[in-house]
Amino acid sequence: MGSERSKNVTIHVTGFKKFQGVPKNPTEIIVSKLKDYVSRIGLPAGVTLGSCTVLEAAGDGALVALRKILEASVSNLDISSNESVVWLHLGVNSRAQRFAIELQAVNEATFRYPDELGWQPQRLPVVHEDGGISRTRQTCCSVEALLRFLKKRGYDVMLSKDAGRFVCNYVYYHSLQFAEQRGHKSLFVHVPLFSEIDEEIQIKFTASLLEAIGSTC
Numbered sequence: 001m002g003s004e005r006s007k008n009v010t011i012h013v014t015g016f017k018k019f020q021g022v023p024k025n026p027t028e029i030i031v032s033k034l035k036d037y038v039s040r041i042g043l044p045a046g047v048t049l050g051s052c053t054v055l056e057a058a059g060d061g062a063l064v065a066l067r068k069i070l071e072a073s074v075s076n077l078d079i080s081s082n083e084s085v086v087w088l089h090l091g092v093n094s095r096a097q098r099f100a101i102e103l104q105a106v107n108e109a110t111f112r113y114p115d116e117l118g119w120q121p122q123r124l125p126v127v128h129e130d131g132g133i134s135r136t137r138q139t140c141c142s143v144e145a146l147l148r149f150l151k152k153r154g155y156d157v158m159l160s161k162d163a164g165r166f167v168c169n170y171v172y173y174h175s176l177q178f179a180e181q182r183g184h185k186s187l188f189v190h191v192p193l194f195s196e197i198d199e200e201i202q203i204k205f206t207a208s209l210l211e212a213i214g215s216t217c
Contacts, residue, residue, distance in 0.1 A: 007046070007082050007083060007084040008082060008084070009048070009084045009085075009086060009213065009214045010049075010050045010083060010084070010086070011047070011049055011085075011088050011210050011214070012051045012053075012069065012073055012085070012086070012087050013031055013051070013052050013089075013206075014031065014053045014054070014055050014066070014069075014088075014089045014090065015027030015028050015030055015031035015054050015089075015090045016056070016057045016090075016092070017054055017055070017056055017057050017116070018116070019057035019116055019167070020113050020114075020116075022092060022094055025092055026092050026193060026194050026199065027054075027092055027191060028054045029199060030191070030199075030202055030206050031052045031053070031054050034052050034203065034206060037203050037207060038207055038210070041207060043207075043210060043211060043214065044211055044214055046214065047210060047214030047215075049210060050073065050085075051072070051073070053065065053069050055171065056116055056117065057115060057116045058115040058117040058119065058167060059109060059115055059117075059121065059167055060117070061117045062167060062170070062171050063170075063171070063174060066171060066175065067174075067178075070175070070178050073087075073184070074182055084184075084185070085184040085185070086184065086185045086186070086187065086217050087175050087178075087184060087185070087187070088189065088209070088210070088213065089171055089175060089186070089187070089188045090188075090189055090190075090191060090206070091163075091168035091171075091188065091189075091190050091191070092191055092192070092193060093192065094193055096190060096193075096196065097156075097192060098156035098158055098192065098197075099156065099157040099158070099190070099191055099192070099205060100159070100189065100190040101143050101147060101157065101158070101160065101189050102161075102162075102163040102168075102188040103138055103143055103159055103160065104161060104163070104176075105136065105137055105163055105169050105172035105176055105188070106126075106134070106135070106173065107125050107127060107130050107133055107135035107136065107173060108124070108126065108133035108169075109126050109169075110124075110165040111165070111166055111167075112166065115166075115167055126169070126174065127174065127177055137173055137176040139188075140179075140185055141186075141187045141213065141216070143187075144159075145212075145216035146213065146216055149208075149212040149216060150212055153208050155205050155208065156197075157205075160190065163188055168188060168190070172186070175188075185217050187213065187217075189209065
């Protein structure tokens with residue numbers, strides 16, 4: 001906290017609406033309440049919460065909105081400023097008992113059931129230009145440093161190499177590709193249901209995650 005920050009960091013956050021089996025998505029609530037919570041508790045100097053967007057739980061449906069806000073973050077960025085941009089995507093894992101930082105996304109869309117717009121791809125590349133479905137893209141955020149930071153704050157959090165093959169992975173892969181092309185960073189974090197970890201703790205966790213990203217990414 002006392003050291004000088006080399007760059008100002010702006011963090012844009014997304015969550016998802018409901019989908020099959022999860023009629024109340026905790027990430028929609030977290031993202032909807034995050035700005036108000038952060039405005040009350042504050043963030044460290046040099047760390048700014050940018051846009052907070054809730055996406056459809058649908059592959060191409062989410063992608064339209066995602067592309068729009070990703071491009072907006074580029075057009076609004078002052079290239080002469082000493083600013084770093086990080087995209088933080090939140091998704092729910094209804095079987096999880098703790099938070100999971102996703103290290104990578106896979107170039108495969110295999111939806112176990114139709115998304116919210118009725119699309120159900122099977123073994124299709126997320127980005128055709130990237131080649132086969134075994135291709136992966138990794139986050140360039142300092143995941144080990146993030147893990148240490150959050151564990152010190154008392155959160156039950158782990159690293160994961162598998163974001164699934166559903167909408168979360170689909171959005172993450174596109175975001176990682178965009179981030180690489182624009183010199184940004186992208187990160188996906190899975191959260192449990194509120195029945196496993198309650199809403200208040202999850203919102204606090206997300207605010208701590210913003211601070212962790214600001215100090216490590």
